[in-house]
């Protein structure tokens with residue numbers, strides 16, 4: 001699994017913020033949403049949080065700004081380097097490391113009150129064996145009573161319709177116009193798909209286009225929940241976007 005995922009995010013690291021109308025605002029908003037969820041779950045700041053799929057830091061930076069002690073790790077060295085750079089730009093303190101979420105037990109020292117993997121990162125784990133390895137490794141980094149949190153796309157619905165094309169977004173930004181869309185190529189059984197993420201940027205009279213290719217499992221809620229349960233976590237709870245204000249479904253589960 002490593003190579004396609006690494007290639008996708010090493011290539012995207014410098015452009016990932018372009019997927020948001022205003023990335024800095026999303027960092028702030030997502031920090032607020034996650035903070036509310038952590039407080040509600042009994043883990044207010046300054047609890048220790050491990051973001052094991054930190055990417056460029058959309059959640060990690062927002063939580064660090066709200067007083068959590070954040071350790072931010074990711075498979076992609078380019079993404080981690082960008083998180084470090086953005087932490088300086090946002091003037092927040094966090095620690096970082098390069099780690100595979102399936103190997104956190106050996107690659108990340110210490111334990112945390114919360115371990116999170118947001119923005120559909122667990123859907124990059126294409127097999128049950130990888131999903132189980134990640135669930136077990138994440139659970140291993142939790143203190144007793146600690147909370148695992150993960151968000152995924154709504155594949156319970158998407159798998160039914162197998163859309164080829166996600167609705168495009170046109171963003172008018174101070175740097176110019178941007179058009180974002182994805183093409184999805186589904187496997188015959190509907191279990192996974194290849195995504196082609198297109199970013200078009202207006203540059204005077206011409207358009208610059210970049211494309212990044214990645215593979216996802218159409219991970220259904222029941223399959224993620226079962227993997228967390230197999231990893232020994234208890235009290236799984238799903239939160240809808242309406243309940244949290246986050247744009248994807250979120251699952252939480254606790255270490256006994």
Ligand SMILES: C[S@@+](CC[C@H](N)C(=O)[O-])C[C@H]1O[C@@H](n2cnc3c(N)ncnc32)[C@H](O)[C@@H]1O
Nearest residue numbers: 009053054055056057058075076100101119121
């Ligand atoms: C959609 S991105 C989200 C990043 C982050 N939440 C953000 O908003 O900046 C998914 C992230 O998961 C990471 N990822 C995928 N598989 C991973 C694995 N096995 N271990 C650690 N990180 C992984 C990717 O490198 C990528 O940075």
